[in-house]
Amino acid sequence: MQVTETKAEGLKREIEVVVPAADLEARLQTRLFETKDQIKLKGFRPGKVPVSHIRKTYGRSLMAEIVNQILNETPRKVIADRNERSAMQPQVVMSEDEAEADKVLRGEADFRFTLNYETLPTFELKDTSGLTIERPVVEIGDEEVEEQVKRVAENARTYEAKDGKAENGDRVTMDFVGKVDGEAFQGGTAQDSNLVLGSGQFIPGFEDQLVGAKAGDSLEVKVTFPEEYGASHLAGKDAVFDVTVKEVAAPGELELNDELAKQLGLESIDRLREIVRSQIESQFGAMTRQKVKRQLLDALDSDYQFELPQKLVEAEFNNIWNQVTQELAQNNKSFEDEDTTEEKAREEYSKLAERRVRLGLVLSEIGEKAGVTISDEELQRAMFEQIRQFPGQEQQIFEYFRKTPEAIQSLRAPIYEEKVVDHLLGSVTVTDKTVTREELMKEEEDAA
Structure with a gap:
């Protein structure tokens, strides 16, 4: 096998590889004798098929296997022999001339192809011992922990249904249908939805309009989606929610204890x-x-x-x-x-x-x-x-x-x-x- 460097520009390499027809023939002969005992043809006893007959019948397909094997093995070997490291899998370029390819498969011509690849760059590692990194550290105070504990406790807070108007801190259970330009939009409808007034969970202005509502009330809540709203098709749009209040519940006392x-x-x-x-x-x-x-x-x-x-x-x-x-x-x-x-x-x-x-x-x-x-x-x-x-x-x-x-x-x-x-x-x-x-x-x- 002849290997010739035809381009070396920066990290780019182009390598021409030529496998002489004689080498292909030697490989083919080896394969023919390896398959001799495996071939079963009508009219011949096992292992008695003449090599010439095997070559005539299977020579082209066996040569195609040899060519594929060369293409699989050669890039890695060539790069290793050159003490290089390829950045990515090398590109293999072969002749598109069908007549030339046919000669190779018949064992009548050298097999030529080109490898195109980029090498990994070489560089000297620099000493990092003099490098100084500043690590930002937050001291966690008891107050911050207590604040988070209260937030966790809020999720476990109990509520009890009450008569009368909803106030900030109350939980409202409701059904609603949201509409933009008179048309209901995806994700704007819910049933038995719970909302704690003043929690800021809904669109700005929504909760404020529920203050004073009672169980059984039906009302229109008009809001405008924020310009930076996550769903871009709703961002900045005016919307009307038809809301039916099903229950108003007052919060139980929040106690941070073992219970x-x-x-x-x-x-x-x-x-x-x-x-x-x-x-x-x-x-x-x-x-x-x-x-x-x-x-x-x-x-x-x-x-x-x-x-x-x-x-x-x-x-x-x-x-x-x-x-x-x-x-x-x-x-x-x-x-x-x-x-x-x-x-x-x-x-x-x-x-x-x-x-x-x-x-x-x-x-x-x-x-x-x-x-x-x-x-x-x-x-x-x-x-x-x-x-x-x-x-x-x-x-x-x-x-x-x-x-x-x-x-x-x-x-x-x-x-x-x-x-x-x-x-x-x-x-x-x-x-x-x-x-x-x-x-x-x-x-x-x-x-x-």
């Missing part, structure tokens, strides 16, 4: 406070982790500049772009609604794709040098976490992962990234900075 905790399946109110504190710590911990990780990735992104494999960048951009356009379509929005243009959006997401590819290559190199690995147990945990997100479809999702090895492998990248980040955080200087809840939340919103 309340037992209603929630816990042994004591102190245990409820422990759980709530743990949940708040977990929530803030996740935000802090994202903030720290973002600082680390920003530092790495500014430290490394090297040529990127364009095929990887294109693939990443397409993934991002498909997600963006799908979200716009689902929300019935355009780029103009987002205060941008398609051209500007493409430029912005192209830069994001380049950043992700660059950081992916850097993190991969750091992880490889540090010996970061992912165990089967970690992959299984990630798989079951994915399965849990589809209640009622667990078996179907499990079968999908079982039958699709690449789906399991897709879970590897985020796990690997987090483990490399943990490794890096062990080598940099991390200083804690106490911030308020509002400051941490604002940081998250600004970064979104």
